Amino acid sequence: MCTSSSASSTIWAPHLHRIHVILHPHCWPTTDLRGLPTLRFRFASRPARTFLALSEKHNHTATNCHGPQLPSPSIGCRPRRGPHARLIDGKAIADTIRSEIAAEVAAMKQQYGLTPGLAVVLVGSRKDSETYVRSKKKACAEVGFDSYGTDLPADVSEEELLKVVESYNADPRVHGILVQLPLPKHISEKRILDAISIDKDVDGFHPLNIGSLAMRGRDPLFVPCTPKGCIELLERMKVPISGRRACVIGRSNIVGMPAALLLQRRDATVTMVHSKTPDAQRICSEADIVIAACGVAEMVTGDWIKPGAVVIDVGINAKDDPTAKKGYRLVGDVEFAGAAAKASLITPVPGGVGPMTIAMLLQNTLEGARRAAKGESAGKH
Amino acid sequence: MCTSSSASSTIWAPHLHRIHVILHPHCWPTTDLRGLPTLRFRFASRPARTFLALSEKHNHTATNCHGPQLPSPSIGCRPRRGPHARLIDGKAIADTIRSEIAAEVAAMKQQYGLTPGLAVVLVGSRKDSETYVRSKKKACAEVGFDSYGTDLPADVSEEELLKVVESYNADPRVHGILVQLPLPKHISEKRILDAISIDKDVDGFHPLNIGSLAMRGRDPLFVPCTPKGCIELLERMKVPISGRRACVIGRSNIVGMPAALLLQRRDATVTMVHSKTPDAQRICSEADIVIAACGVAEMVTGDWIKPGAVVIDVGINAKDDPTAKKGYRLVGDVEFAGAAAKASLITPVPGGVGPMTIAMLLQNTLEGARRAAKGESAGKH
Numbered sequence: 001m002c003t004s005s006s007a008s009s010t011i012w013a014p015h016l017h018r019i020h021v022i023l024h025p026h027c028w029p030t031t032d033l034r035g036l037p038t039l040r041f042r043f044a045s046r047p048a049r050t051f052l053a054l055s056e057k058h059n060h061t062a063t064n065c066h067g068p069q070l071p072s073p074s075i076g077c078r079p080r081r082g083p084h085a086r087l088i089d090g091k092a093i094a095d096t097i098r099s100e101i102a103a104e105v106a107a108m109k110q111q112y113g114l115t116p117g118l119a120v121v122l123v124g125s126r127k128d129s130e131t132y133v134r135s136k137k138k139a140c141a142e143v144g145f146d147s148y149g150t151d152l153p154a155d156v157s158e159e160e161l162l163k164v165v166e167s168y169n170a171d172p173r174v175h176g177i178l179v180q181l182p183l184p185k186h187i188s189e190k191r192i193l194d195a196i197s198i199d200k201d202v203d204g205f206h207p208l209n210i211g212s213l214a215m216r217g218r219d220p221l222f223v224p225c226t227p228k229g230c231i232e233l234l235e236r237m238k239v240p241i242s243g244r245r246a247c248v249i250g251r252s253n254i255v256g257m258p259a260a261l262l263l264q265r266r267d268a269t270v271t272m273v274h275s276k277t278p279d280a281q282r283i284c285s286e287a288d289i290v291i292a293a294c295g296v297a298e299m300v301t302g303d304w305i306k307p308g309a310v311v312i313d314v315g316i317n318a319k320d321d322p323t324a325k326k327g328y329r330l331v332g333d334v335e336f337a338g339a340a341a342k343a344s345l346i347t348p349v350p351g352g353v354g355p356m357t358i359a360m361l362l363q364n365t366l367e368g369a370r371r372a373a374k375g376e377s378a379g380k381h
Numbered sequence: 382m383c384t385s386s387s388a389s390s391t392i393w394a395p396h397l398h399r400i401h402v403i404l405h406p407h408c409w410p411t412t413d414l415r416g417l418p419t420l421r422f423r424f425a426s427r428p429a430r431t432f433l434a435l436s437e438k439h440n441h442t443a444t445n446c447h448g449p450q451l452p453s454p455s456i457g458c459r460p461r462r463g464p465h466a467r468l469i470d471g472k473a474i475a476d477t478i479r480s481e482i483a484a485e486v487a488a489m490k491q492q493y494g495l496t497p498g499l500a501v502v503l504v505g506s507r508k509d510s511e512t513y514v515r516s517k518k519k520a521c522a523e524v525g526f527d528s529y530g531t532d533l534p535a536d537v538s539e540e541e542l543l544k545v546v547e548s549y550n551a552d553p554r555v556h557g558i559l560v561q562l563p564l565p566k567h568i569s570e571k572r573i574l575d576a577i578s579i580d581k582d583v584d585g586f587h588p589l590n591i592g593s594l595a596m597r598g599r600d601p602l603f604v605p606c607t608p609k610g611c612i613e614l615l616e617r618m619k620v621p622i623s624g625r626r627a628c629v630i631g632r633s634n635i636v637g638m639p640a641a642l643l644l645q646r647r648d649a650t651v652t653m654v655h656s657k658t659p660d661a662q663r664i665c666s667e668a669d670i671v672i673a674a675c676g677v678a679e680m681v682t683g684d685w686i687k688p689g690a691v692v693i694d695v696g697i698n699a700k701d702d703p704t705a706k707k708g709y710r711l712v713g714d715v716e717f718a719g720a721a722a723k724a725s726l727i728t729p730v731p732g733g734v735g736p737m738t739i740a741m742l743l744q745n746t747l748e749g750a751r752r753a754a755k756g757e758s759a760g761k762h
Contacts, residue, residue: 270652
């Protein structure tokens with residue numbers, strides 16, 4: 001028998017097979033059930049047909065989760081085979097953006113005789129940094145940019161590195177300068193980043209750019225690539241931001257903080273949770289948009305996600321997996337299966353935010369070149 | 382008869398005298414009543430003694446609100462005479478800070494032969510701006526600062542105003558420059574504020590200062606005065622900030638945004654609500670610390686306040702009041718009586734944040750002078 005209740009959200013008997021009813025946001029508008037994320041209904045002898053018909057009438061999506069005794073799909077339920085959320089295909093979106101950039105580069109060459117140029121400075125020989133730098137240069141070549149590179153030994157002096165930065169500041173062929181982080185400990189990251197001309201600060205890490213990002217009525221010359229990529233994903237997926245609750249998990253200068261400022265600029269109501277937040281899960285579970293950038297593998301589980309939320313997973317962590325060829329697999333800061341069962345849209349890891357970061361770096365460099373072509377400059381620094 | 386109920390939070394008959402029971406945060410931990418801010422109990426013929434005894438047993442504070450038929454104080458109730466919250470006396474705290482500054486100025490004169498100097502630039506003759514400028518100059522004199530002033534006509538050109546700013550930038554006697562806002566419409570506020578040397582940007586509005594405020598691992602040279610004053614009030618009242626939920630109402634460059642960044646830096650979990658937030662009241666009612674800076678008279682009512690929260694009211698609005706001498710009285714962005722009945726600490730208006738703003742301006746100028754005395758400079762701009 002299918003037992004429904006208008007007073008309780010969890011009537012279930014775990015030893016029986018269950019039906020999950022995912023409520024549409026505006027269903028049952030006249031009862032207290034509105035907003036309850038998931039109702040579980042016990043059924044035994046009587047078929048679930050009655051309940052499912054009722055559920056359809058009330059405009060729900062009824063999904064049978066487990067077990068072979070599924071009611072027939074003809075009465076409006078579909079067997080659960082994978083996550084409920086649609087995937088946000090960051091790779092495909094990044095490819096589209098790269099094609100758009102390549103087209104504009106071709107036009108720019110014709111109109112202004114100008115080729116965007118990106119300079120990448122690498123200090124030392126960290127394997128991961130070398131990989132990133134290589135893929136950035138490759139991406140430049142693919143869209144028709146010129147790329148310039150300076151590789152310096154790990155023991156280079158701060159002064160020498162500064163000289164390299166300043167030579168690129170002065171070089172009119174260069175529209176973006178990227179110093180690959182992290183730098184060796186004897187070099188002040190702050191001093192190097194501050195030395196990059198804000199006209200060429202394609203990483204967007206200069207405090208003048210961050211300040212303009214925070215202030216109403218101002219526009220930064222460049223927005224940091226990864227958070228910019230997150231917003232681009234939301235916008236290309238037509239996710240409404242204005243008026244929505246957003247939760248940013250993590251408050252790094254590189255992702256969390258600028259992501260929060262970007263959402264804020266688009267009229268979201270933003271809460272940034274961090275290691276000192278005692279009830280991060282509860283706060284996150286109220287958010288329509290979640291950007292996870294805490295750097296902790298699979299910290300954000302399904303419990304953190306409001307049904308129907310949009311989840312952007314910035315994390316990329318190696319997790320031991322003896323069944324995988326390399327002995328590990330890449331996971332995000334979000335526990336994918338659990339979150340995907342609750343979210344309406346979610347980025348996979350890999351293939352979500354990752355490909356967007358380089359696409360945004362190219363976009364920033366193109367913007368720098370565009371401003372140079374038009375003779376615009378911040379005129380400072 | 383005293384009617385109590387374990388199922389409803391508001392049993393009352395407005396024509397009768399009432400008892401308010403303010404629940405301690407952790408009372409009735411086994412019932413659904415936990416967390417209900419206020420219970421109202423009707424009483425008529427029977428004395429309220431039974432209920433109050435019960436209430437004491439359950440570890441509440443019982444407070445009788447109205448009417449002459451109060452039960453005797455001996456049974457644990459005290460007549461309600463004013464708000465429950467303690468007042469944060471901004472004027473007294475600002476006076477303490479000014480004395481501290483005056484003492485340091487005297488020491489600085491002796492040690493370095495240096496007197497802090499503040500330059501105030503006033504354009505036009507707005508009555509309110511003239512009042513502010515006058516009180517700033519007076520405050521300078523009281524702590525032993527030199528003050529310099531330039532009054533310009535409302536039709537002064539942007540170039541001429543820039544020249545004044547630059548002359549103060551170059552003047553070693555001046556450690557802080559303040560251009561009184563708002564400026565006439567033909568002048569770009571952005572251009573003028575950007576022209577102030579960040580070493581003398583005592584208003585803290587330069588994007589480089591705001592950027593450093595937003596970024597972890599960086600420190601701004603100056604923090605905007607009003608939000609700095611809000612934090613100073615919290616710190617002097619020994620309000621814990623780390624790990625607490627904070628709600629900032631309003632997102633102006635001058636108050637809301639930097640206040641949120643300051644709370645964030647102190648490890649609060651901050652949500653900034655604004656005109657596009659659909660459920661601002663609910664969000665605010667979860668906050669341990671509320672900073673109201675929305676510029677709307679008495680918008681934040683008691684319903685917005687979590688029991689025991691700390692409320693900082695930045696607003697200052699004139700409200701018609703035929704009983705007042707001037708025909709109006711000053712009110713904040715918070716409806717004081719309602720909020721004070723819920724909060725543990727609250728700033729009055731006037732006499733709360735207002736006096737702190739000028740005290741913080743003096744503190745910023747003193748910091749500028751201190752850096753000048755030690756030969757420190759941002760060396761930029």
